[in-house]
Amino acid sequence: MPSPLFADRPAPQAAEPGTVDALITRTRRLRGDVDAVRRDTEVDDSNTLWRWKRALCDLAICQLDQLGSHLDQLKAGRPDAGGASDRPARDASPNRDPAQDGPGPRLGRVGSGEWNLLTDEVSWSEELFRILGRDPESGPLTLDELPSLVLPEDQALLTVMVTDCLIDGKPIDGEFRIFGADSEVRTLHMMGEPVLDTDGCTASMWAVVRDISVLRDGERSLRDSRDSLRREHHLAQTEHRLVAELHDAVLPPWHGSSYPPRSGPDALDLAARRLPATAHPATGGHWFDALELPSGESLLTIGELTGHGVAGASSMAMLLGALRGMAVAGIAPGALLGHLNQLLESSQQPALGSALCSRYAPETRTFSWAQAGHPAPLLFRDGTGRALTPPDGVLLGATSGAAYEQAEVQLLPGDLLVLHTDGDGPTRERLIGLAPRVAGTRSARECAQLIAEECDSAERADAACLMVVRIPGRQGAPG
The missing domain is CATH 3.30.450.20 (PAS domain)
Structure with a gap:
């Protein structure tokens, strides 16, 4: 050429x-x-x-x-x-x-x-x-x-x-x-x-x-592949937004201060925190709740269901709605968990869950509670902490016809209860080790913030919730 x-x-x-x-x-x-x-x-x-x-x-x-x-x-x-x-x-x-x-x-x-x-x-x-x-x-x-x-x-x-x-x-x-x-x-x-x-x-x-x-x-x-990544990111953002909106719709809007929203010496001081998962921020199966019942008692509950995203949040909303309805009807915590177990068994979307259901009577300061495969509440008093002895109870949805025992504990003014989910949340030993610092907090909100900051130091593969309950009155006052 x-x-x-x-x-x-x-x-x-x-x-x-x-x-x-x-x-x-x-x-x-x-x-x-x-x-x-x-x-x-x-x-x-x-x-x-x-x-x-x-x-x-x-x-x-x-x-x-x-x-x-x-x-x-x-x-x-x-x-x-x-x-x-x-x-x-x-x-x-x-x-x-x-x-x-x-x-x-x-x-x-x-x-x-x-x-x-x-x-x-x-x-x-x-x-x-x-x-x-x-x-x-x-x-x-x-x-x-x-x-x-x-x-x-x-x-x-x-x-x-x-x-x-x-x-x-x-x-x-x-x-x-x-x-x-x-x-x-x-x-x-x-x-x-x-x-x-x-x-x-x-x-x-x-x-x-x-x-x-x-x-x-x-x-x-x-x-x-880049377009697939963008679609996945968009779907994850949408799912996260939907889960957040569903939580905002069904979970209590308060983040501290006195509860129920009325004044008086028997008003509980409550605060709660949701600790989102690092890997799955759209986790939707965790909940905490507090409700004033017609009897004057307070319903205090916390739990988690298997599943992530919108499906997990939807199951949580269904379960929480049923729990509130049965509590208002006067069903005691142990029997209530039995009904929830039956509800999960008959659901079209089977799931496992752990839950703690309790009622607090302000006149007698009696805390009645039952649990379904859930960590026991931690009681902080006089600068020390310990876990309450749990009554028998298996995971919700794990077996048919399960029975759940119920326990009671007499609380004192100034006592502080910490209810928490398991997952990658705060461990019992870690929380009990915070007892001296917990004793120095002046409110449930301040205590919840202390625990949340302590638990934020490490990444979590699963979400967690915690609720802090402070009994009204001065520490050591006559019960």
């Missing part, structure tokens, strides 16, 4: 000796580093973030392989028509794993061709025949025939590029798609320029065609 005199740029300056070799070495080293990152990425096909990371590494490796292939060809010199020197090198990295190449024979293929307008001679390199899926014995195609290989929707694009090059002297730089010999759609990138004669007229067109199917497939895979 004759050396072209390009229409729109001067002849390139010669590179310094060794420049191409240095680029090849750096490319191979970078390719090996990226491949190492890819191998170190933990395999998890079900994880969208992992698929995005792997697609990003695959695309980077594909681009570096093509760069290395082109630099190898640059080092070998410009190929002659029909020669084999434009066949890309396949060993861009000494650490290359052929099993990871995927559709490797397509990677980095580069062919060239020239169409002489004066003699109607057409010459293609051997690789261009392979790229276009044409038998060399059939000969190359003219510029008028070339669009017949292209997908119908891309034929007009190729025609415009060729026409602009021949008539207006514009360089060709565009992509089009063809059906390969294997009937698979392949994406090709063409770059070309008109070759001028001594009078400045277009004598021929010279072009380089590269198969970039693997590159475009990698970009598409990366784009799809």
Whole structure:
């Protein structure tokens, strides 16, 4: 093929000796580093973030392989028509794993061709025949025939590029798609320029065609995985918002101060905190509740159900509604938990749950409680803390016809109860160790804040709740 005199740029300056070799070495080293990152990425096909990371590494490796292939060809010199020197090198990295190449024979293929307008001679390199899926014995195609290989929707694009090059002297730089010999759609990138004669007229067109199917497939895979990540993020945000709205709708709106909302020496001082999970902020199965009953007693309850997100929050709302209704009807804590267990058994969405249900009688300062596989309340008095002895009770939904015992404890003015869920919430030993500091708090809100700050020092895989109950009156006053 004759050396072209390009229409729109001067002849390139010669590179310094060794420049191409240095680029090849750096490319191979970078390719090996990226491949190492890819191998170190933990395999998890079900994880969208992992698929995005792997697609990003695959695309980077594909681009570096093509760069290395082109630099190898640059080092070998410009190929002659029909020669084999434009066949890309396949060993861009000494650490290359052929099993990871995927559709490797397509990677980095580069062919060239020239169409002489004066003699109607057409010459293609051997690789261009392979790229276009044409038998060399059939000969190359003219510029008028070339669009017949292209997908119908891309034929007009190729025609415009060729026409602009021949008539207006514009360089060709565009992509089009063809059906390969294997009937698979392949994406090709063409770059070309008109070759001028001594009078400045277009004598021929010279072009380089590269198969970039693997590159475009990698970009598409990366784009799809990125879109999946965005959708997952949007769904997670939506779920978190719905769970928060559902909690706000069914859980008590107070965060401290006296409860019930009336004045008097027997008004309980209550505060509560929700400690969201680090990994699953949309956890929805935890609850705490306090309700003034028609008898003048106060319902105090806390618990958690299995499940996350909207499903967990919906089950929690259903269970809490039933609990409130039965408590208002005067059902005692032990019997109430039995009914809740039956409710979970008959639910269309089976779940397990732990719960603590109690009633506080202000006239006698009696705390009556039952539990279903739940941590016992902690009683703080005179600067020390201890767990109450729990009555028997199994997890809600664990067995049919379960019975739940009930216990009572006489409280004193100034006593402080801490009710909490399990999960990754505060442990019994950790809370009891806070007894000296708890004794120095002046309100349930201040105590709840102390505990929450103590528990926020570590990440939690599961959410937790706590409720602090301070008995009105001065510590040590007659009961």
